[in-house]
Amino acid sequence: MGSYIDESEFVILEDDITVRKFIGQKIDEQLERLLADLLSFSSVLFSHWLVLCSGSEWRLFNGVFLMGPLDLFLKSEVLNPHTAIAGCNMDAGTSGSKEGMRSPKRACKHEDNCRGREGHKYAATNRYPSPTDITSRDWDNTDAFFVADLGDLVEQHLRWERALPRVKPFYAVKCNSSKTVLQILAEMGMGFDCASKNEIALIRDIGVPAERIIYANPCKESSHIKYAASCGVQIMTFDNEDELSKVAMNHPTAKLILRIATDDSTSFCHLSEKFGASISECNHLMECVKALNLDIIGVSFHVGSGCTDSKIFARAIEDARTVFDIGIHLGFRMDVLDIGGGFPQAGNDSLTFEEVTAVINPALDIYFPEENGVKIIAEPGCYYVASTFTLAVNIIARKIIRKAQSHSNGEEAENDKIIYYINDGLYGSFDIFCQFHNLLKPILYKEDSLDQKLYTTRVWGPTCDSFDHISDLWKLPELKIGDWLLFKNTGAYTLSTLTTFNGFHGPTTHYVISKKAW
Template structure:
């Protein structure tokens, strides 16, 4: 370890009181998440709206600005040698974030110890890894437009796996180990065809919150779906992509007043409610709204239960419908959500039957309701407990019983996972490795392979990044990383623990998997990473979010006229 200057040593985010020998206050409040957003670029044929500014790499001066308002030491005369500060940093990006405003751009290679002319020293505080330098010279921020759409076209029989392999080789030659996704838009297209075949009466309104990557949203728009938006930001995003307001449902029952006003101003009329206070807000800010009453339903068969937070109980429905009439508001239909990760198809039948009761109550009050929203809960994985076809059969039967085709009721749904879960594959790099001696048989668990050591690998992505689903998504609590090569049956396998890259010991990807020995620089792949991953990712410790490479076959590209 290099000697530390005799100065106060602190981590980013902590606040030292006074530097020894100097009375200057050195409070540090670095900006959070000020860069590394929207990794896949923007989706527009013209200039990008402000909220879709393309991501900036860590080398960009804009990404490294340290706003004066966020650091009280900006006027602390840092040119004086007698001010000495030590910083504990964990990644290249955080080093650059701190020192670039004072030193100018760094060279690509960062040493373990960097002396600074103003009396600063930085210790690159990481005991198990020092990532190789990353160069982004020549990199291109993709903009989806007729000239440069940002989607790679798979022609001449190439597959998404072929593309992934080529990207790994390309990154190896460029000394770039940053994680990335391959987003197979072909999978989304195939899911849509499957939906139309199995649920012909149900129009999907894609849940934007699940995955708002530009290429995904453009594909869904090309498929002529509607969009389930939950906030002003999501509505803005969809309108900026050319989606018309009539294809948006503002599906959130507790909305900020300013968001309701924004919806009104921009012609988004269809929105949900489940309580009287929401009706009062809507009556004051969007009196012409077309309201959908969300009801609570039995979600006991789901991994993520929503009815404890959202949805009116059936016993309160009559009062709410009556109150809406008193306020002069129009209620056009009913919605529900059986919960995410639903494992019981009959939950849909009961919920549709409950919705029929609400329609009947509305009829008695003179309402002419014409919309039924059956929500989400559809899995996008092939290994799910209940296949999509079983859900479809139950839903179709319930619709035939309670809402026959000649009833005049439009049926919509809000699928998210169904479309994108299996479309994304994550590629992460092994940046460090440890070997731990084991007592023989301690971790055998009856497996054939029982070496006397445990392997620990550290990836450049983890639970604070793409794999945040492991701690934030009850419907996706386990992943199965696999090698980017064929594994022979004769190869020795070792019990392996896989960690993420951050300084937090909570950042663990998997506690025990049996795989052949890996080496620093190897790549691991993780499938089914399209749902609630990108949207929940952070840049904690300054580690870059995974880039997204969307691909589609030439045939589908031309069929949907994506160009």
């Protein structure tokens, strides 16, 4: 597996905003400010330690050394603040015993320096855990968990700016509403696409000004429109006449964007079945806007999640130009184009982000040339967060079904099937993969399993519902209870759709960042 790196090769960001840096290391000032701001939110965002390691193949999270991009997780479990290491006994009545380590209700004898579950420090020895400390522990926690590489989030944003320099992203909060993710995106200057009162409140609570929010839900609850008005959120979408009446009553100063339907037949999610006005309806809707003394400032569209045909973007941009001209003819100042979402995410083999942007940029130059002064925005979600998160799940039970089949020579041979039960499922992180089976590809953690015989498998989630069925498609070796499966590209519509059905809570998330991104 490789050797452990020396302690001097990593940086620890503590929850009290102390930063130990490499001697002589030159850190980009913008990223330094970004992370310093993040640390100021540490009581909410970083309840554990965030550690930056040298080398792109190394990570250290919550005090645990992990080796290689897929070894992200499992050499040891996460450093629990109620685990006694380096002389700090979390239980005042024990000396680092297991009973003491697992008694969170009993007071730590270093009460002045330790903070319980929110940022435990090694007060007794005033040092950080060494690799020897970490690997000597007996870790037995098998709960499912995410590891989020914040450096990947930053890199996705830089990639966006290179590929779509004219388009300002308004991140779709519904995709992944982790406060850590939102705060990083906010610090990088992004806008936010909110669809409800609670999403608006979430973004306002982290200090994002109202002008960086678009209320991009064409069919809104009246009380939510009123709340948006009270928060100063002006820009919102609509696609029907009744919606205009609600806006006129609850937010008459709103700046409206007309959402149009697109041809999303080649996308996995056909959003135009639910939202979007046809081109033939647009003139009438704009006349209604005028009659109600409201203001319309632009046009939006969404090609559907999981778009597989980049030409759809070009046709939608052309349609938007037609609607723009209708608005200008009616006397509106049309100066915002919202090209929506549907951008390829990591793991999508049918289309790359750069292939899509190679179509979008020329279309924008033709129909919305830069000299016209139109502000171009978009609503990416999966593009930003899918590849940032990796999920680790544990096999909690299994059944081996022995079947006898006859060969043509009359001999019988075993054709076994294995049923696995894992500790996350469709009521947890796997809900979205009911629609996107092609994006769900398990990675085996066990090294010695790579050359083993593969079996037909059926994989179930942990609940008692038969709907909680994850896959019949994977060929896997014979794995044991306690083994791990890893799933990359699981940052989109996983944390945000978790339920507590049957009393199962979703995976915890641990945040890491590479030296390169730091």
